[in-house]
Amino acid sequence: MTNIPEIDRRILRELHRDGRQPNAQLAERVGLSASQCWQRVRKLEKSGLIQGYTARINHDALGAPETALVEISLERNEGYQLEDVCRRLAQFPEVLEAHITSGEFDVFIKVAVSGTRGYEQFLKDKLYSIAGIRHSRSVFSLRCYKSETSFVP
8 A cells, every 4th residue: 555644544534534524623633733734635635645525415315216236248359348338338327336347247337226117217228228238237236334435544
């Protein structure tokens, strides 16, 4: 792992816990002056360690309470580019994640849907409209126990 000073790790952990906290509160929690803390946060942003800030969205409230986990295999030797397929998948707003994978399948996606009918619509209108997809296998998440976008070692 990268050699990151412990004070920066504390800042990252605090921002991961609450990215909206005021700089003065963050500084107090990590044991720095407000000025030192602000400078360190800006340095972490500039270096790319902090890539941005976001809000967690309640998909239930938006009408897409279910999560489908989908493994996708592509046709072989047909000239379909894996990256092109992933870029197409990433354009669909309900696709929360898209990964190129090792093993039996080529791509893994995580999709927010409104039940089986919403998933059927996603398959017909979006997934199967992408050339080169040979096979997909999906499961529904019954309950999520952890959902994080990052971690600080």
